[in-house]
Structure formats: C-alpha cells, structure tokens
Amino acid sequence: MRRVVVTGIGAVTPLGGDIHSSWEKLILGESGASSITRFDPEGFPCTIACEVPLGEGLSANDGSFNPNDWVSPKDQKKIDTFILYGIAAAEMAIKDSGWSPRSDEDIFRAGVGVGSGIGGLASIEKTAHILKEKGPRKVSPFFIPGALINLAAGQISIRNNLKGPNLAAVTACASGSHSIGEGAQMIKNNKADVMVVGGAEAAICPLGMAGFSASRALSTNFNNTPEKASRPYDSERDGFVMGEGAGFLVLEELECALSRGANIYGELKGYGVSGDAFHITSPSPDGDGAYRSILMALSDAKIETKEIDYINAHGTSTPLGDEIELRAVERAFEGQVEGLSMSSTKSSTGHLLGAAGAVEAVFSIMCMKENIIPPTLNLDNPSVETKIDLVPHKSKQKEINSILSNSFGFGGTNASLIFSRYYN
Amino acid sequence: MSDTLEKVQAIVVEHLGVEAEKVSASASFIEDLGADSLDTVELVMAFEEEFGIEIPDDAAESILSVGDAISFIDSVKK
Numbered sequence: 001m002r003r004v005v006v007t008g009i010g011a012v013t014p015l016g017g018d019i020h021s022s023w024e025k026l027i028l029g030e031s032g033a034s035s036i037t038r039f040d041p042e043g044f045p046c047t048i049a050c051e052v053p054l055g056e057g058l059s060a061n062d063g064s065f066n067p068n069d070w071v072s073p074k075d076q077k078k079i080d081t082f083i084l085y086g087i088a089a090a091e092m093a094i095k096d097s098g099w100s101p102r103s104d105e106d107i108f109r110a111g112v113g114v115g116s117g118i119g120g121l122a123s124i125e126k127t128a129h130i131l132k133e134k135g136p137r138k139v140s141p142f143f144i145p146g147a148l149i150n151l152a153a154g155q156i157s158i159r160n161n162l163k164g165p166n167l168a169a170v171t172a173c174a175s176g177s178h179s180i181g182e183g184a185q186m187i188k189n190n191k192a193d194v195m196v197v198g199g200a201e202a203a204i205c206p207l208g209m210a211g212f213s214a215s216r217a218l219s220t221n222f223n224n225t226p227e228k229a230s231r232p233y234d235s236e237r238d239g240f241v242m243g244e245g246a247g248f249l250v251l252e253e254l255e256c257a258l259s260r261g262a263n264i265y266g267e268l269k270g271y272g273v274s275g276d277a278f279h280i281t282s283p284s285p286d287g288d289g290a291y292r293s294i295l296m297a298l299s300d301a302k303i304e305t306k307e308i309d310y311i312n313a314h315g316t317s318t319p320l321g322d323e324i325e326l327r328a329v330e331r332a333f334e335g336q337v338e339g340l341s342m343s344s345t346k347s348s349t350g351h352l353l354g355a356a357g358a359v360e361a362v363f364s365i366m367c368m369k370e371n372i373i374p375p376t377l378n379l380d381n382p383s384v385e386t387k388i389d390l391v392p393h394k395s396k397q398k399e400i401n402s403i404l405s406n407s408f409g410f411g412g413t414n415a416s417l418i419f420s421r422y423y424n
Numbered sequence: 425m426s427d428t429l430e431k432v433q434a435i436v437v438e439h440l441g442v443e444a445e446k447v448s449a450s451a452s453f454i455e456d457l458g459a460d461s462l463d464t465v466e467l468v469m470a471f472e473e474e475f476g477i478e479i480p481d482d483a484a485e486s487i488l489s490v491g492d493a494i495s496f497i498d499s500v501k502k
Contacts, residue, residue, distance in 0.1 A: 074441035078462075137472075141465035 004184045005422055006265040007257050008097025008250030010089040010198075011362045012065055014050030014243050014349050018092060021063030023366050026348050026374045027395040031227035033241050033350060038204050046218040048226035049204045050243035050350030052085065078142040079155065080120030082246070085355070086152035086200030087159060089246035090114070094160060097250035098262060099194060101161070110194040111164030112153040113183040114248075115175025117354030117409070120147025122205035152200050164192040170354075172409030173316075175199050176247060177357030177417055181271035183251050193256045198248035199358035212242065215281055217318060230351075231378035232315035232344035233322050233390055240316040243350030247359030264422045265365045269402075270301025276412025283321050287328030289414045290314075290406065294332040297416035303402060305333040308340065308418070310373050310398070311388075312360045312405040315344025316351050323384050325406060330386065341398060343391035347377035357407035357415060364403040364419050371399050428475075428494050428501075435470045436490065439463065449491035456489075471497060 009019055014032030016022040025032075032050035041047035057066025067076055070088040079087075090112070101107045127143045145151055150168035157166050165186045169178035176199025183197035203212075212218050219239035222229035230241040257264055273296065276289035283289065298305060311329060315322050322344075330337055345363050346352075352359055367373055372395055379392035402420040433447045442457050453459040453467060468484045471477070471493060477500050479487070487493050 072441060074439070137478075138469065140469070141462040145462070 002188050002190060003254040004187045004251050004268045005254050005257050006249050006268060006365055006419070007099065007252045007262040008093040009265065009362045009365050010092025010096060010248045011246065011359055012052055012085045012089045013245040013352070013359055014052055016053065016063040017057055017065030018063070019362055019366065023363070026345060026363065027372050029348070029375050029377055029394060031230070031348055031377060032243065033226035033229055035226060036204065036209070039206055041209065044209050045213040045220045046209060047223045048229055048241060049209070050241055051204060052245050079146045079151070080123040081202035082116050082119060082200045083146065083152045083155055085202060085244070085246035086114055086198070087155055089198060089200070089248040090156045090196050091160070093198070093248035093250050094196060097252070099250060099252070099260070107161055107163045109164050109192050110162045111166060111183070111186060111192045111196070112157045112162050113165065113167040113169065113179040113186070113195055113197040114152040114156065115169035115171065115179035115199045115354050116149045116152060116201055117172045117175050118201065118203050118208065119149035121203045121208050123147040125205055125207040156196060160196070162196060165195070171413040171415070172411055173351065173353050173356055174407040174409035174413050174415045175354030175357070176359070177361065177405065177407035177415035178273070180249060180251070180268070180358060180361055180417060181273065181415055184268045184271060187251055187253050193253045195251045196248060197251055198246060199355040200246035201353045201355040202244045203353060204242050204244050209242065217281070218242065219317065228378055230317045230347045232313065232317045232347055232376055233326070233382050234379050235381045235383040237317045237319060237322065239318055240346065241350035243352040245352050245359060246355050247362040249358070249361060249365070266368050266419045267422045268417065269303065269420045270297035270416070270418030272296030272300060272416035274414045276414070278412050281410050283324050283408060284412065285324065287324040287331065289412055290325055290328035290408060291331050293414035293416040294328065294404065294406065297404065297418050298332070301418040301420070303418070303420070305336060307402050308404050309400040310367060310403050311340065311342035312364050312403060313342050313344045314406045314408050315376070316346055317344070321408070325408070326384065326386055326388065329388065337386070337388045341373050341389045341391050343374055343376040345374050348374070357405065360405050360407070361417060361419070364405050367403060368400050368419065368421055371397060373398055373400070426494070428497050431474055432471065432490060432493050432497070435474060436467065439467055439470060447490055449494065450489060452489045454488070475501065477501070
C-alpha cells in the first residue's frame with residue numbers, strides 16, 4: 001500500500017503572512033479580527049472580519065504579507081486575491097518541502113489540488129460594476145481566468161512546472177479538506193507521487209459580506225469588540241467571522257520522501273467523506289453526516305478513537321453547527337472522550353471558508369510538531385455540557401500523536417482528515 | 425518622438441512590464457515583447473481608453489506591433 005506523508009507546509013492567514021508568524025500568534029491566543037479595512041462596511045450588518053495583515057512582508061520580517069514578494073504588480077492585476085494567497089502559500093510549502101524535480105518523469109508525477117469556496121468573488125463584483133457602467137467592451141480579458149476557482153491550481157502548476165493531476169475541489173467550507181483528501185487519493189492510487197494541495201479564499205468584499213449576512217451566517221453582535229466575536233461553543237455565539245488566506249501541504253508518497261531524505265512532518269492516515277442530504281445551509285440536526293465522515297476517516301486510518309489526542313474542530317461559532325459537531329464527535333467516540341482535547345482555531349483566525357480546512361491541516365501539523373494545542377478563544381460559558389476538553393482561552397502542552405480535523409460545508413458536504421506522527 | 429508613440433510606449437511598459445527602450449515602433453507585442461493573446465486584448469482596451477477612440481475587433485486583429493497601433497490611432501485621430 002502506498003503511504004502518504006506531509007513534507008512541506010505553508011500558509012497566509014489573518015494572523016500572519018506565513019505559518020511561523022501565524023502559529024506564534026495562534027498559541028498566544030491572539031485574534032485576527034478587526035473592523036473591515038478592505039472597504040467601507042458602513043450599513044452592513046457585520047462590519048468586522050479577519051483580514052490578512054498587509055505590509056512590508058519578507059523584507060521587514062514582521063509577519064505581514066506583501067503581495068509583491070510573490071507576484072509582480074503587473075501580474076497581480078490579472079488574478080483575484082484568492083489566487084494571490086494560493087500562489088504564495090503553495091510556494092512557501094514547496095520551498096519548505098525541499099522537493100525539486102530530477103527528471104521529466106518527476107514533473108509529470110507532481111500535481112496540484114486547490115479548493116476554494118467561492119473563488120474570485122471580489123473580481124466578479126468589480127467587473128459587474130464595469131459591465132453596468134461602461135459596457136461589455138470594457139470587461140478585462142483577464143476577468144474569467146482571474147476569477148475561476150481552478151485557476152489557483154492552474155497558476156501554481158504553471159509557476160512551479162507541476163504537470164501531474166490538476167484539480168480543484170469546490171465544496172464550500174470543506175473545499176480545503178477535500179482538496180487534501182483527494183490529493184492523497186491521487187498518490188495512493190498511483191496517479192502521482194507528489195501533490196501540492198490546499199485551499200485559498202478571499203471573500204471579504206461587499207458582495208461576500210452582504211451575501212453571508214443575508215444567509216444569517218455572520219456574527220453581528222460584536223461589531224464594537226471584534227476580537228470577541230468568534231466564540232465557538234460559547235453561549236453568546238451568534239455566527240462566524242469571515243476570514244481570508246490560504247493553507248498548503250506538500251503531500252508525498254512515503255518512499256519518494258524517504259529516498260530524497262525529506263523532513264517528514266507526519267502521515268496523512270485517514271480521510272472520510274459524506275453528505276447530509278438535508279438542507280442547503282443547515283447541518284442535519286442529528287449530526288449524522290459529520291458522524292459518518294469521522295467514522296470513515298477512523299476506519300481508513302485503521303486507528304482506535306482512543307489514539308486521537310486532539311481534534312481540530314470545524315467549530316465556526318454559529319449557533320447550530322458547533323453543538324451538532326460536538327455531539328457527532330461524542331457519538332463517534334462512543335462517549336469515551338475523557339482526556340480528548342478539541343479546539344476551534346477559527347476563534348483566532350475567523351472562518352476562512354474554502355481555505356479553512358487547509359489552514360487547519362497546517363495548524364494540525366504544527367500541533368504535532370510542537371506538542372501544543374491552540375485554544376478556543378472567548379469560550380467563557382459553554383452552551384452545552386461535555387466531557388471533551390474544549391481548551392478554553394489558553395493553549396496547552398500535550399503529547400500529540402494523532403489528530404482529527406473536520407470540515408463541513410453548505411450543501412451538506414463533510415470531510416474529516418486524520419494526521420499521525422510518522423513511524424516506520 | 426510623436427505624442428502618440430510616447431503614450432503607446434507608456435501603456436505597453438505598464439501592461440507588459442517591459443523596458444521602455446524595447447518598445448520601438450517595429451516591436452511585435454507577442455514576438456518581441458512577450459505578450460499573449462489576452463495581453464493584446466487588454467492593450468487594445470487601454471489604447472481605446474487613453475485616446476478616447478473605438479478600435480473595432482477586425483482592426484484590433486491587425487494591430488500586431490507598436491507601429492501598427494500608432495498608425496491606427498493616428499489615422500482615426502485625424
């Protein structure tokens with residue numbers, strides 16, 4: 001059986017322009033939320049978001065993100081911001097992995113899989129205005145290839161000369177996790193040896209904020225205290241806080257990684273997928289879809305529930321979803337949850353939609369590397385009783401050998417990933 | 425240097441990210457200046473904007489070089 005290991009990680013998050021600055025703030029319990037600066041949010045029900053911190057970037061080494069570090073200003077105009085984040089985080093992960101092709105065959109056996117929930121929403125919005133105000137002849141020829149979801153994978157393949165499978169999972173807020181899981185399948189099924197996989201999202205634009213507000217998904221009670229708004233499991237939670245960014249892993253077939261002496265962060269051992277067949281935006285109240293997704297991942301990984309040390313929850317801070325996921329976990333673990341820790345890093349980063357599962361996979365890898373569990377911020381009064389340790393307020397040290405990471409999306413689509421420490 | 429050449433040069437430098445000295449009248453957008461077919465569409469749109477003219481699609485297809493662009497622009501401006 002072909003085994004899949006993680007040999008590179010990269011991220012652009014609301015906490016920082018790279019994984020190390022993001023991780024540092026995550027375990028310190030800092031929030032990436034603030035009033036929206038990308039546009040004037042006056043009149044919007046929700047006026048806060050978790051924006052990627054823009055700044056001098058690499059030259060300043062201050063944890064900020066500078067688009068010019070990754071894509072020339074000329075080319076930035078031809079791509080939506082979600083693709084920009086994707087290109088940056090993917091190149092960070094590839095560099096971190098140390099992988100480079102030694103032959104044409106290596107190039108053909110290296111692919112890309114990048115999901116996004118919505119893709120180039122800001123570009124679509126901007127171009128619709130141009131169309132209305134100036135007519136069809138003023139629409140940029142780069143509009144479509146700059147907004148299409150799979151162009152993140154396309155751009156990354158072109159820039160890094162990766163000629164293997166080129167895919168894009170589009171499963172709303174599960175896109176990142178599905179891209180990782182499906183990328184691993186490409187390796188397991190011998191269609192590739194290396195897959196650069198992840199998710200990218202940039203939907204903090206008027207249309208995105210108005211749309212998610214209209215579907216009653218966003219927090220609206222904390223516009224004056226943005227850092228308090230994302231509060232998974234807390235009784236005062238009232239919706240998610242929009243985030244943006246990208247997360248990437250380099251997945252590699254084990255023998256391939258060993259043969260080049262790669263640093264192995266861990267093994268992707270289990271992947272579960274399911275559908276709710278229930279409602280367009282609400283999760284099924286019995287959590288059945290989440291439950292079956294978790295069970296499938298456990299079975300795929302061939303490990304017992306007691307071996308899972310930490311769960312990185314989907315936990316978006318919406319009134320319905322958090323408790324349903326919690327109950328689904330308790331059911332999948334048959335109530336044997338004492339000593340199990342589960343936190344939602346969305347309490348720090350907000351909800352990165354189609355990038356969420358990928359950024360959370362990167363955080364999961366860091367948890368295993370550092371043996372630290374990041375906290376669930378703002379969890380003052382849990383709305384339900386549970387024996388699961390929800391890691392309120394402060395991160396904690398714990399030996400971590402296996403992690404479960406869940407992602408669920410609109411449409412009733414579920415994904416669960418299990419990462420374990422690599423043993424021979 | 426004509427006014428048109430100067431403006432066309434500036435647009436080409438901005439959109440294609442090439443050095444100004446390479447943007448001679450004989451330079452082909454695709455062969456000499458590294459443009460692709462989408463870049464040329466965008467260049468034509470930028471010329472329309474800058475000079476306040478309309479370049480029909482059949483005319484746009486025959487604008488392959490900096491010199492072609494200058495001749496067309498000057499012909500409609502007169």
